[in-house]
Amino acid sequence: MLDDVDWRGKIFSGGWVAAHGGTLPVTEPATGEVLAEVGQADAQDIDNAVQQAAAAQPAWAETPGPERAALIRRVARLLEDNRAEFEHWLVREGGAIPPKAAFEVDLVLAELWEAAALPTQPWGHLLPTSEAGRESIARRVPLGVVGVISPWNFPQILSMRAVAPALALGNAVVLKPDVNTAVAGGTLIARLFEAASLPAGLLHVLAGDAPAGAALTEHPGVAAISFTGSTAVGRLVGEAAGRTLKRVSLELGGNNALVILDDADLEVASSAGAWGAFLHQGQVCMTAGRHIVLDTVADEYIDRLAARAAQLPVGDPFRGEVALGPLINAKQLSNVDRIVTSTVSAGASVRAGGKYADLFYEPTVLADVTTSMPAFREEIFGPVAPVVVVSTEDEAVAAANDSEYGLVAAIQTGSVERGRAFAARLRTGIVHVNDQTLNNDAFAPFGGTGASGNGTRFGSAHSWDEFTQWQWVTLREQAHGFPF
Structure with a gap:
């Protein structure tokens, strides 16, 4: 998949473009060999990406759910057809043994198929009303632009478990993968959605260090941040997100x-x-x-x-x-x-x-x-x-x-x-x-407490709580007057 585009030294933001922050080497930890280079995003790149995402998102939110579901299914089929390439980069760039790489791709596929089911699920309630002649509805609506900051250890699944459901539910996404696995956790994901014909502007993938992550977290145009990483950095992300009153999902460390x-x-x-x-x-x-x-x-x-x-x-x-x-x-x-x-x-x-x-x-x-x-x-x-x-x-x-x-x-x-x-x-x-600690199901609620996170849950139907918000709507056939 990567042979089909000019991705080296670039970020994915309105196509494959040069980054204002320069480039980063892609290094194999087993040998120290430089495998390639990717673009390094700075605050200007983040701002450009958020603006493009915000402009593209309303039309995507209005796209019928079955069409969004079909897009996610195309992504899953493309991954199935090209999984050897994804596993290869997990081994070379992430230091994974091949069975771990295969296991991770299986997890990503499960997340995609679960995400594809979301847009055709019921997305609201007909509510009782306190007044005759009025219809009352509660409906789920997308948040807008979702920022995703993912780590290097399981870079594909820990990116996709937020990217896929957020897009499926009508949001645009700006993904900042970790620089240690910028290809496995970022470039390849961008290629999947590009090859599946996701409309332009809805997904941006920009590798970068702490300044890029801070710019994404603090950006007023980002409605939510989904962060997976260390507890120390998670506390900084939560503090910055709180200043702009955005929703924040913190999946942090564990002991x-x-x-x-x-x-x-x-x-x-x-x-x-x-x-x-x-x-x-x-x-x-x-x-x-x-x-x-x-x-x-x-x-x-x-x-x-x-x-x-x-x-x-x-x-x-x-x-x-x-x-x-x-x-x-x-x-x-x-x-x-x-x-x-x-x-x-x-x-x-x-x-x-x-x-x-x-x-x-x-x-x-x-x-x-x-x-x-x-x-x-x-x-x-x-x-x-x-x-x-x-x-x-x-x-x-x-x-x-x-x-x-x-x-x-x-x-x-x-x-x-x-x-x-x-x-x-x-x-x-x-x-x-009667098991060990390492388990993951795409349809199960996943999250920790205390220093392990803010209790946020990933997984299947729980994604509705992460990537949408409730809107209450009432309708009358005719307007009426009031005492004033």
């Missing part, structure tokens, strides 16, 4: 608990623990970042988890069959190493991993971790499984809730009723019993 009760199948539990901690090098907001284990089974769980970690090969996912690829950049590597090193200095022990070469960090298991150590308190965003041992179920609940984050938790137990009761005591937006 998620995987709880192993004493009746769990430890072979299964350690498999869930390894998958939850090490998938995509632990660079997922839903990663199992805190393994909380009852003491009677802790030694065996740690042994099994460490054995699994030691057998996972790490390397270049484009040139070899590996389980873990590189971390996204040197900054991320430095942060992971800082947390591991300081936790070991505080008294934890390394049972597997703990070493790295270039951007390749070994899957790491830390034992003897306490709730005061950095690996317990901070979101690591790397392939590290800190294990905390507790004596009772009440202590396990307290440890799981001992975090400012509240995205997801998972529980391993031999009793589903015990798991259900335990789940009811957790302060998270998502809980899985």
Whole structure:
């Protein structure tokens, strides 16, 4: 798809155009090779995009729902036909292993098919009225221009889960993908909609750093911001969006608990623990970042988890069959190493991993971790499984809730009723019993609490709440007078 257009060094905004902010290199983290370059948007580019989007959006909102649905279906079919190209860029630019890339494209397809169903759903209510001769209606109307700021770890799904439903429901969209995955999370998405003949001006894709994100968030012509990223940046986005009174959706970080009760199948539990901690090098907001284990089974769980970690090969996912690829950049590597090193200095022990070469960090298991150590308190965003041992179920609940984050938790137990009761005591937006923390369904509500977000939900019918607003309309056959 990218061979068909002149996209290199450019942004997508009224076509493929040069950016006022210059260009950015597209780098492969596994090798450091520069794969291409894209345009780097600045505040002027953002302003131009918002103005074009605002001008195009009213006609799109008036387009019949079935036509908008058909457009989204065309996008899905194009992705199905070209998925190898999308997976390729996730591997090369994002450091994903091929199965992760394929899984992400599957998630994107699910989001597109769900979004395509939205425009033909009922979009209002006939209300009772307090006066004879008056008809009263509540209807959903688009917000206008929606700004989407997406991250680098799952760049296609975390862009598309906002872009697709926002467009399907009659909005225009300005997407700012992360510069680390500007092609996988931006350029390819622009090409999909362009090839599907989305009317001009409705989607703009502009990679950029913090100034571009700030310009989009603060722009008075943007009605809503959908942000997925770190908690620290999310707080800044929420503050800026609040000043212009725009709607804001914040999907932020997580420091998620995987709880192993004493009746769990430890072979299964350690498999869930390894998958939850090490998938995509632990660079997922839903990663199992805190393994909380009852003491009677802790030694065996740690042994099994460490054995699994030691057998996972790490390397270049484009040139070899590996389980873990590189971390996204040197900054991320430095942060992971800082947390591991300081936790070991505080008294934890390394049972597997703990070493790295270039951007390749070994899957790491830390034992003897306490709730005061950095690996317990901070979101690591790397392939590290800190294990905390507790004596009772009440202590396990307290440890799981001992975090400012509240995205997801998972529980391993031999009793589903015990798991259900335990789940009811957790302060998270998502809980899985006899599973691991990494789950996503396009039709399920998704969101966290506390430092993990403002409780906003993505997913199928919940997109109506994110990307439309209610309008109350009354109608009379004839006007009438009033006492004044």
